[in-house]
Amino acid sequence: MKGKRERTYTEMPKSSKRKQNRRKTFIILLIPVLVIGYYLISHEEKIEKKYNSYIPKKYMAIYLEAQKVYGVPWYVLAAHHRVETRFSTLKPMVSPAGAEGPMQFMPCTFVGWKHPSCSGLGKGNIPEKEKTDPAVIKKYGGYGIDADGDGKADPFDDKDAIFSAANYLAKNGAADGQIEKAVYSYNHSNKYVSEVMYYVRLYKKEGAQEVNR
Incomplete structure (x- = not known):
C-alpha cells in the first residue's frame, strides 16, 4: 500500500527499543550499587574479624x-x-x-x-x-x-x-x-x-x- 512504510525483518519495534534502553539504564545504575554493597559487606567482615580476633x-x-x-x-x-x-x-x-x-x-x-x-x-x-x-x-x-x-x-x-x-x-x-x-x-x-x-x-x-x- 502506498504511503505506508513496511518494516524489514531486521528493524526493531520502538517499544522493544525502549525496553532494551530501560534494561541498559537499569544495569548501569545497578553496577555501582553492587560495587558499594560488596565493599560494605567486605568492610563489615573485616571489622568483625578484627573485633573477634582481639585479645586484651x-x-x-x-x-x-x-x-x-x-x-x-x-x-x-x-x-x-x-x-x-x-x-x-x-x-x-x-x-x-x-x-x-x-x-x-x-x-x-x-x-x-x-x-x-x-x-x-x-x-x-x-x-x-x-x-x-x-x-x-x-x-x-x-x-x-x-x-x-x-x-x-x-x-x-x-x-x-x-x-x-x-x-x-x-x-x-x-x-x-x-x-x-x-x-x-x-x-x-x-x-x-x-x-x-x-x-x-x-x-x-x-x-x-x-x-x-
Whole structure:
C-alpha cells in the first residue's frame, strides 16, 4: 500500500527499543550499587574479624605462662575466656546456674566434688572461706589453683581462674592434643564446643603477635 512504510525483518519495534534502553539504564545504575554493597559487606567482615580476633594485652602473659605450666595451648585458654565472659567484661560474673568467675567454674568443680555439700549440677553449699583455700581444694580433689601465690585460689581472680581452667583442660586431654574432647568436658554442649573451637582456630591462625595489638 502506498504511503505506508513496511518494516524489514531486521528493524526493531520502538517499544522493544525502549525496553532494551530501560534494561541498559537499569544495569548501569545497578553496577555501582553492587560495587558499594560488596565493599560494605567486605568492610563489615573485616571489622568483625578484627573485633573477634582481639585479645586484651594484659591476658596474653597469663595464657602463655599457664601454657608452660600445663601444656594447654594459649589460644585454647583465650577462646574459653572469650566465650565464657568476654575477657572478664560480663557483670556479674555469676551465671544463673551458679558458675563463678572469669572462666565460669561451678563451685564443686573448683573445690572438688568430694566436698560433702556437692551434688546435682555442682553449685554446692561451700563456705566462702573453704572455696578459696588451697588445702581444702587439695583435700576434695578440685581444680582450683592459687596462681599468684597469695594463699588463695580465687575463682574470681583472673590469673587463678585461667590457671584453674588450664589445670582442668589439661587433665581432660587438651595438653595431649584432644582439644575438642577437653572443651566438651568443660560444658557438655555441642554448641559450646563449636563456639569455643571457632575462636581456637581464629586465634591459632592469627597468632599471638597479631591478636595482641
